[in-house]
Amino acid sequence: MKRINKIGYCLGAMMLILLSFNTAKAQQSSADSALLGRIAILEQQVADQKPGESHFMVAGLTTFGYVSSKTTFTAPGAMGQITRANSLGDADHYELSPMFLFRHGDNLLVEFEPSFDGSNLGVNWANISYFAAPGLVVHAGYFVVPFGIYSKKLAAGWIDKLAGDPAGFDLPGTDFGIGFSGGFPLGDMKWGYDVSLTNGLQLLPDGELQNAGIVDNNKGKMLSGRVSLLPFSNSSLEIGVSALHSNAGDAGSTFTSANVTMYGADINFVKTFSPFLVNIKGQYNKINVTPQTYTSPVDSSLFSYNNVTSSAFAQISVRPVGADNFLKNFEVAYRYSNYTTPAGSAWGQNFHENDFGLDYWLSWRTVLKFTYAQSRSLSTSSVTAGGTPGLTNINSLYLQFSVEF
Amino acid sequence: MKKIKTRTRGWIMIIGVIAVLALIFTSCAENEKIAAKSGAQLWAENCQRCHNTPSPSAFSHEQWKTIGMHMQTRAQLTDKERQKIVDFLSQ
Secondary structure, eight states: OHHHHHHHHHHHHHHHHHHHHHHHHHHHHHHHHHHHHHHHHHHHHHHHHOOOSEEEEEEEEEEEEEEEEEEEEEOTTSOOEEEEEEESOOTTTOEEEEEEEEEETTTEEEEEEEEEOSSOEEEEEEEEEEEEETTEEEEEEEEEOOOSSIIIIIOSTTTOSSSSOOTTOOSSOEEEEEEEEEEEEEBTEEEEEEEEEEOOEEEOTTSOEEEOOSSOSSSOOEEEEEEEEEOSTTOOEEEEEEEEEEEOSOTTSTTTTOEEEEEEEEEEEEEEETTEEEEEEEEEEEEEEOOOOEEOTTTOOEEOOOOEEEEEEEEEEEEOTTOSSGGGGEEEEEEEEEEEOOTTSTTOEEEEEEEEEEEEEEETTEEEEEEEEEEEEEEOOOTTTTOOOOEEEEEEEEEEEEEEO | OHHHHHHHHHHHHHHHHHHHHHHHHHHOOBOHHHHTOOHHHHHHHHHTTTSOOOOGGGSOHHHHHHHHHHHHHHHOOOHHHHHHHHHHHHO
């Protein structure tokens, strides 16, 4: 009887062991399927993130702030007239410009940057670039004409150390056409080129120039280019020379033979002299328009003047990047600019401006700028041509915020 | 005859310009010191010529590739410089 009991216990124990084994197996199977499920989800997430040949992204910038100015105009032999203004931004100092970048493979890039300046919605550039070979990028569409360094490289609010732009650097601006650019090593040095063929400039009845736009005003095209050399192996110094030639007169007008020639030189030096980062930049432009006879808007008489314009700026900024406290976020900047337009024209002036700036960098691409600008413009215009003689002094204060996103 | 001479002179000028450009392009070689520069060094030297050096964490690898192409059109970077800078920023 005892023996039977023992056998019974053994059988019971064996059944219990088999039961628990089956339960463990079922739990294991359930855990495996849960794990497989999670792996499948992760695999799907990885597949979703897998980079394709194309990529699209939005970057861009915005700039806004406060401007307060006092303008004193003094006509010859008269007392000065003072005008004061203040505004939370204005058309020259407010900008929201998202930049759309489409990359197709490794050789094609489409860039489109619309821009809202508070009153207009415009386009800064819309072009396609083809990376054809080492040192050769071909671009076509609507782009910043290669000339000097300011317009193409330094004008963005989060890059510019001072709130405003130096006067006289609007031309040659942005235009429709085709261009080629690239950079090459040259031993210890480096050099680059950027050339374009575009619709060109248009000479206005008073002798001023503007971009012809999408529909050219004549058969001639504008050839523009900049060649740069970086003579030091650390790329701290960049020297550039630019040149431009364009037919500017409207076809069939009295300006048919009008040509514009533009020359420029620029310098860019950035180096750390511990603990300071010193940044020096400058550019000189000169515009010549072949002699023309203009019609006075006042009395329709014919007159002429030497249509030569020059503009220049020199800028220095210093930032204590080596400091180990908040001081490293500050940067002081100064810029002198000069803009001389043709004497005897409707818009002749001799303009000087001094800009003093104190910037606080919240991040590498976010800046709070405090700029004081003082300008003096002596009119050299002709009354016959429709000009207004006098002296204009402007003192402006800017508090500006700019961010690249 | 004069027209032929002018045309011949024009072709000689074009061929001359092409030959000079070819000579310049083929002589454009970097020395060992320049070739050995790291992406970090190129990032520090080239970006700050116009703006502050960007933080690598600001964008993803794919975004840096796209931005690298955009910057090459602005700053006339060489192809090798762009590649090294993008690789550094993507780490």
